[in-house]
Each structure stands twice: as C-alpha cells, then as structure tokens.
Amino acid sequence: MRALEPWVLAPLQTFLAESSARLILLMTASGQVVAQHGFARSFEVMTAAALGSAIVASTEELARIMGASRFGAVVHGGSRQSCMLSAFGTPRGRWIGLVVYGPETSVGLVQLFFDQMVEELVNAAPREPQAPPLLAENFERELNASLKELFGR
Amino acid sequence: MSPANAALERVTQVPGVRGSLLISGTDGLVVAERLMDGIDGRAIAALAANLIKRLGRATVGAGMRVPTFVHLRGNAGSVLAAPGQNDLVLVAVVGLDANLGLARLEMLDAVGRLT
Numbered sequence: 001m002r003a004l005e006p007w008v009l010a011p012l013q014t015f016l017a018e019s020s021a022r023l024i025l026l027m028t029a030s031g032q033v034v035a036q037h038g039f040a041r042s043f044e045v046m047t048a049a050a051l052g053s054a055i056v057a058s059t060e061e062l063a064r065i066m067g068a069s070r071f072g073a074v075v076h077g078g079s080r081q082s083c084m085l086s087a088f089g090t091p092r093g094r095w096i097g098l099v100v101y102g103p104e105t106s107v108g109l110v111q112l113f114f115d116q117m118v119e120e121l122v123n124a125a126p127r128e129p130q131a132p133p134l135l136a137e138n139f140e141r142e143l144n145a146s147l148k149e150l151f152g153r
Numbered sequence: 154m155s156p157a158n159a160a161l162e163r164v165t166q167v168p169g170v171r172g173s174l175l176i177s178g179t180d181g182l183v184v185a186e187r188l189m190d191g192i193d194g195r196a197i198a199a200l201a202a203n204l205i206k207r208l209g210r211a212t213v214g215a216g217m218r219v220p221t222f223v224h225l226r227g228n229a230g231s232v233l234a235a236p237g238q239n240d241l242v243l244v245a246v247v248g249l250d251a252n253l254g255l256a257r258l259e260m261l262d263a264v265g266r267l268t
Contacts, residue, residue: 105203106179106180106181106182106199106202106203106206107180107181107182108176108177108180108181108182108195108198108199108202108203109181109199109200109202109203111195111199112181112195112196112199112200
C-alpha cells in the first residue's frame with residue numbers, strides 16, 4: 001500500500017481488512033492519485049485514475065441534468081470481480097475512491113466500510129489550507145513525482 | 154401490502170422483536186425493512202448476508218446442507234436469519250426478552266411464502 005500523505009494509510013488499511021476488497025485507488029476529483037493498494041504498475045494507476053475521475057464527472061453531470069443531487073456511488077457488478085466508484089468530500093477537497101472487489105465480499109459490505117473509511121479520513125485530515133489547483137505546466141512533473149512516491153521508484 | 158412487507162410485519166409483531174429486514178444474500182443490500190430507531194439496517198444487511206454466505210460455505214464444505222435458520226446470540230440480544238428463495242434472506246433483530254421460538258416459526262413460515 002502506498003499513499004502520498006501518511007494520515008490516509010490507517011483508514012485505508014482498516015477498510016481493506018474489513019471489506020476484503022482487492023484493489024483501491026484514492027484520487028482527487030481531477031484524477032490526481034492520493035493512495036493506492038493492489039496495483040502493480042504505474043500505467044494501470046494512471047489509466048484507472050483518469051477513467052475513474054471521468055466516470056464520476058459524467059455521472060455528476062448526468063445527475064445535474066436530471067435535476068437530482070449527486071449520485072452516491074456507481075457500481076459495476078461482474079461475475080468474477082466488481083467495481084465501485086464513489087466521490088466524497090474531505091477537508092482537502094473532493095476525492096474519489098475506486099474499489100475493486102470479488103465474490104468473497106459483497107457490495108453491501110464494501111459500501112458500509114467505505115463510508116466508515118470516509119468518516120475516518122475526514123476526521124484524520126489535517127486542517128491546512130487546500131493546495132492550489134495544479135497548473136498545466138506543472139502537471140507532468142507533479143504526476144511523475146506522485147507515481148514515483150506511490151510505486152517507490 | 155406487498156409480500157415483503159407482509160413478511161416483515163408478521164415478524165415484527167412477535168414480542169421482543171426490534172426490527173426485521175429482507176435482504177439480498179449476494180449483495181448484502183436492504184430490500185425492505187421495518188426497524189426501530191437507532192438500528193442501522195444497512196450494516197445489519199451487509200454483515201448478516203456475509204455471515205450467511207460464509208456459514209453456507211462452511212456447512213457445504215463439511216458435507217452438510219446450507220443452513221435454513223441462523224441464530225447469532227449476543228450479550229444484548231440476537232440476530233436471526235432465515236434464507237429463502239431468489240437469494241432473499243429474512244433477518245430479525247431481537248432483544249433478550251424475545252420469544253425466540255415464536256420468532257423462528259414466524260420467520261420460517263414468512264420466508265417460505267416469499268417467491
């Protein structure tokens with residue numbers, strides 16, 4: 001398990017232990033990776049983060065068009081593994097969690113412990129001013145630095 | 154009244170029953186519920202479904218049949234569960250003073266009527 005900020009690790013570890021999820025990726029709403037567990041290659045993380053944040057943006061826009069409030073979570077159910085995407089507010093801004101789980105657990109358990117993890121993250125987050133938005137000219141450097149931190153190379 | 158709500162009403166009328174739920178066994182999600190305030194139906198659904206699934210695997214692995222009724226006893230009460238057809242599980246949360254025999258009978262009869 002790797003995280004850019006150490007206070008994220010404990011809630012994430014508890015979630016993984018309780019929910020029996022296989023993979024998790026925490027990212028900001030813009031797709032910047034905050035923490036990951038289970039991904040073997042940085043390419044997979046980059047792809048999953050980009051797709052995950054795009055899906056959440058699409059569903060939130062869909063909700064807006066339908067006049068509904070935001071959707072709580074998007075779940076793709078599969079026979080061998082399933083995937084849940086859920087956005088949530090933190091003192092560090094809006095984050096997205098992407099969870100992959102198998103038949104050894106259930107969507108109910110994953111959602112239950114995910115919500116508990118969100119509560120723990122919100123309580124554990126340092127109350128510091130939010131980082132300024134990432135500028136395009138810094139994006140690649142920041143991305144590479146994040147991936148290096150997350151994969152230890 | 155829908156069959157699901159009729160089943161829940163029968164179970165909650167038993168003395169000592171604090172609430173009942175109909176849950177999806179595979180997903181661990183609430184299908185219908187009738188609970189007293191302060192009982193987290195979502196948590197019960199997720200955890201009870203997982204328990205039933207694991208117990209089912211354990212009993213099948215031990216060469217027995219899947220349980221038809223599960224009684225999980227705690228210090229302050231019990232959780233009762235009766236798996237039914239179509240992946241549905243009828244769950245009841247009962248206090249220490251509950252009439253467990255009657256609750257069991259009502260649950261097995263109610264879950265048998267659900268199709």
